[in-house]
Amino acid sequence: MSDRALYLKAAEDLRPNDKQWQAYESGGHCVLLAGPGSGKTKTLTVKLARMLSEDVEDPRGFACITYNNECARELEMRLDGLGIAPGGRVFIGTVHSFSLTQILLPYAKVAGLGLPDDFQVATRRQTRAALENAHAKVIKGPENPQTWDFRLGQHRRRFLNRDVDAWKTVDPQLTRLVEAYEAELRQMGVIDFDDMPLLALRALATNAWLRKAIAAKYPILAVDEYQDLGRALHAMVMGLCFSAGIRLFAVGDVDQSIYGFTGANPELLKKLSERDDVETVRLGLNYRCGSQIVTASEYALGEARGYRAPDGAHEGTIYFHPCTGGYAAQARYLIEQLIPEIRARRPDLNVGEIAILYPAAFIGDEVATAAANNGYGVIRTDGNALYPRGSRLMRWLEQCAMWCCGGWRSGQPQVSRVIAEGARLFHELLATDDDRLEFQRDLIATLWDRRDDTLSLHDWLVSLRDEIIKPRIDRARSLADEFETLNTFINRFGPTGDVEDFPLGEFAGIGTGLDRINLSTLHSAKGREFDAVILFGMEEGRLPRNNASDGEIREARRLFYVGFTRARHEIHLMHGQHNPSRFVTEVQERLEGE
Ligand SMILES: Nc1ncnc2c1ncn2[C@@H]1O[C@H](COP(=O)(O)OP(=O)(O)OP(=O)(O)O)[C@@H](O)[C@H]1O
Numbered sequence: 195m196s197d198r199a200l201y202l203k204a205a206e207d208l209r210p211n212d213k214q215w216q217a218y219e220s221g222g223h224c225v226l227l228a229g230p231g232s233g234k235t236k237t238l239t240v241k242l243a244r245m246l247s248e249d250v251e252d253p254r255g256f257a258c259i260t261y262n263n264e265c266a267r268e269l270e271m272r273l274d275g276l277g278i279a280p281g282g283r284v285f286i287g288t289v290h291s292f293s294l295t296q297i298l299l300p301y302a303k304v305a306g307l308g309l310p311d312d313f314q315v316a317t318r319r320q321t322r323a324a325l326e327n328a329h330a331k332v333i334k335g336p337e338n339p340q341t342w343d344f345r346l347g348q349h350r351r352r353f354l355n356r357d358v359d360a361w362k363t364v365d366p367q368l369t370r371l372v373e374a375y376e377a378e379l380r381q382m383g384v385i386d387f388d389d390m391p392l393l394a395l396r397a398l399a400t401n402a403w404l405r406k407a408i409a410a411k412y413p414i415l416a417v418d419e420y421q422d423l424g425r426a427l428h429a430m431v432m433g434l435c436f437s438a439g440i441r442l443f444a445v446g447d448v449d450q451s452i453y454g455f456t457g458a459n460p461e462l463l464k465k466l467s468e469r470d471d472v473e474t475v476r477l478g479l480n481y482r483c484g485s486q487i488v489t490a491s492e493y494a495l496g497e498a499r500g501y502r503a504p505d506g507a508h509e510g511t512i513y514f515h516p517c518t519g520g521y522a523a524q525a526r527y528l529i530e531q532l533i534p535e536i537r538a539r540r541p542d543l544n545v546g547e548i549a550i551l552y553p554a555a556f557i558g559d560e561v562a563t564a565a566a567n568n569g570y571g572v573i574r575t576d577g578n579a580l581y582p583r584g585s586r587l588m589r590w591l592e593q594c595a596m597w598c599c600g601g602w603r604s605g606q607p608q609v610s611r612v613i614a615e616g617a618r619l620f621h622e623l624l625a626t627d628d629d630r631l632e633f634q635r636d637l638i639a640t641l642w643d644r645r646d647d648t649l650s651l652h653d654w655l656v657s658l659r660d661e662i663i664k665p666r667i668d669r670a671r672s673l674a675d676e677f678e679t680l681n682t683f684i685n686r687f688g689p690t691g692d693v694e695d696f697p698l699g700e701f702a703g704i705g706t707g708l709d710r711i712n713l714s715t716l717h718s719a720k721g722r723e724f725d726a727v728i729l730f731g732m733e734e735g736r737l738p739r740n741n742a743s744d745g746e747i748r749e750a751r752r753l754f755y756v757g758f759t760r761a762r763h764e765i766h767l768m769h770g771q772h773n774p775s776r777f778v779t780e781v782q783e784r785l786e787g788e
Contacts, residue, residue, distance in 0.1 A: 200243070225473070229491075230483070235269070259287065263586065270286050294672055301407070345368060398430060450752060451752060496780065524560075525560040546573075546712065551714055571700075587619060613634050623670055727757065734773050738776075
């Protein structure tokens with residue numbers, strides 16, 4: 195099917211929903227506001243495919259920005275189904291990667307940011323050292339300098355414009371610490387993660403030609419998960435879309451705003467949607483969750499939004515599981531009783547359709563241990579995962595592994611996709627056609643010789659690192675941290691490591707995940723959906739946390755709501771017998787009162 199036929203066919207799904215159709219037909223700035231499972235992402239991707247085909251001419255295209263690498267991965271997968279791959283005309287990624295690859299790497303020098311010509315992205319080791327040195331100069335004293343890290347980041351994100359008096363007066367000591375820290379980084383010739391959007395914004399704000407250059411390349415800017423994208427992105431959108439003429443398609447849900455601690459503010463999306471020059475569309479149906487779950491999700495949120503399931507939708511079921519014992523005992527109950535019960539009731543359900551979501555990564559350790567003891571494979575997407583799945587390099591290696599473990603025969607993934615992803619990762623180094631050809635030749639030769647799912651993962655990773663990655667990464671400016679991630683992962687299998695080596699096939703399976711239970715924090719489950727969702731550790735003191743402020747309680751509630759609305763058919767709420775979260779109690783009482 196041609197790419198055009200693909201999106202035209204997908205658009206037919208939108209047609210019966212007049213609101214989705216309105217957004218699909220929109221001709222100017224459009225903001226799509228809607229609850230979970232309402233087809234925001236579906237509408238966004240189909241609309242993007244249409245705009246790419248009908249509204250902009252090659253080589254111009256669109257940039258699509260989203261919250262984190264997991265969300266970017268989801269968008270890439272969905273756009274792939276519509277025949278759209280990132281590269282050339284299409285940028286898909288986080289605000290940090292947009293800032294770095296589209297603004298800072300190409301334009302920092304001419305934008306007058308005062309960065310060294312060959313600046314690099316700092317590794318974690320470098321940011322830690324910079325903070326230590328800055329702390330020694332400004333704060334002094336015996337405390338651990340890293341305890342300042344969080345406040346430092348907040349302060350930097352709060353003052354996008356440092357020309358105001360408040361930058362000097364609100365917290366002078368913290369301001370001095372920020373300035374000393376950034377000076378340390380610059381001395382090392384590096385920028386850190388928070389620098390990326392801040393410097394990109396500064397470059398855009400002070401250079402009208404740069405705004406024009408971005409508008410020339412990307413006449414369309416799409417933003418997914420707008421409510422979580424902080425003030426720097428909002429300021430960029432204001433400049434690019436409402437002064438440089440880029441067309442905006444923004445999607446979000448203020449009820450799913452769960453990143454307040456990083457500076458996100460749901461008010462920004464609200465303000466955007468109230469502008470006269472923006473067409474705002476609200477979606478009301480929830481296609482994902484059974485009708486009971488849709489009703490109960492409003493109890494979970496504590497607000498009546500009027501969402502409903504489409505006519506004829508299945509019902510869905512909500513189960514409550516008060517448990518005895520601590521997290522370890524509850525995890526055993528979950529793995530040894532609850533999961534087998536679900537599987538017995540629904541023998542056709544793929545294990546990969548089950549997700550266990552919890553409020554903090556350490557709670558996931560208990561679940562992971564119980565799962566391993568009972569022979570279940572898991573895919574973890576939280577801070578304690580085997581490796582950070584958000585890492586672009588690791589994600590590409592998963593694809594390479596899938597190709598080596600049968601993909602070369604089945605076309606899943608296609609070799610062209612594996613090469614294109616790799617070329618995107620190393621794009622800085624592949625300036626000429628010759629460079630690209632050499633990369634392609636080396637990569638295929640290395641992978642071709644290692645098409646065996648019984649190979650040791652450790653050995654496979656070491657050969658890819660030494661033959662393909664290392665010779666290139668040394669010359670890349672933004673991949674040092676990714677390389678450290680890979681080395682840390684490889685070392686975990688080494689003589690002093692904490693993990694036993696496993697076969698390549700298993701690693702490739704992590705990329706597909708059909709027979710593995712999903713383990714994730716509530717935060718990392720955002721934007722995803724599963725057939726059966728188990729919310730684990732839903733306890734007072736944990737969600738919300740003890741001593742939470744009013745704002746934190748509201749955000750904890752939204753987090754509960756995000757988890758609750760990931761489920762298609764069944765949702766299980768687990769908690770210590772005498773200590774259910776107030777959110778669980780409220781859902782239960784209101785369901786009983788119906
Ligand atoms: N018009 C439609 N007809 C049938 N199914 C649809 C329609 N729109 C969306 N869906 C289905 O509904 C589900 C949810 O869609 P999607 O993931 O796009 O929602 P979302 O609004 O982005 O959700 P969330 O905000 O919770 O991440 C998907 O399985 C999608 O295929």
